[in-house]
Amino acid sequence: MDFETVSPEDFGASLKGFGLNLLVTDVKRTAIFLETVFGMAAKRLSTDFAILTHGENILQLHADSTYHSNPLLGLLPENPPRGAGLEIRLYDCDPEHAAAQCVAAGGTILQAPADKPHGLREAYILCQDGYAWVPSKPLISQEEPV
Numbered sequence: 827m828d829f830e831t832v833s834p835e836d837f838g839a840s841l842k843g844f845g846l847n848l849l850v851t852d853v854k855r856t857a858i859f860l861e862t863v864f865g866m867a868a869k870r871l872s873t874d875f876a877i878l879t880h881g882e883n884i885l886q887l888h889a890d891s892t893y894h895s896n897p898l899l900g901l902l903p904e905n906p907p908r909g910a911g912l913e914i915r916l917y918d919c920d921p922e923h924a925a926a927q928c929v930a931a932g933g934t935i936l937q938a939p940a941d942k943p944h945g946l947r948e949a950y951i952l953c954q955d956g957y958a959w960v961p962s963k964p965l966i967s968q969e970e971p972v
Contacts, residue, residue: 827840829869829870829879830870845884846884846914847886847888848886848887848888848957849888849889849893849899850889850890850955851889851955852889853871853872853873853874853888854871854876855932855954856954857876857878857887859933859953859954860878860953862927863924863928863931863961864880864916864961865919866878866885867880874888875888875889875892906955906956907952907956908956908957909955909958910956912957912958913958914957914958914960915962916959916962917963921939921948921949921961921963922939922949923961924949924951924959925949925961928951933951933952933959934951934952935949935950936958937950946962946964946965947962947963947965948961948962949961949962
């Protein structure tokens, strides 16, 4: 599918499974942050909307103004953080690279890359709107095969 030219109706009808849509204060700023820090690819980027891909996964960004008649708009805080309690996990995303890009891209490292007991190396990074992004990759076993 060509995300740059697909109609909104065809794009919407194509979505399956699980979707993630974030309301953000600045779509272009957030898209650039996600491209820089996590290597996502932004499509259809405008001040109101963007489609981002990470591998085969799709993420949509919407500006607050596009939700003028949506019931969620009234629940948003005027100041970040917006995403308290939500972890947006990016598997197969290098936490060292993401952390190295984070601060220059306007983000905050909440937790530096670390090995976790559940078999992943991960970092916690906050974007300007306060969403928690967790880049992670599997730990490589240091043991030799028996």
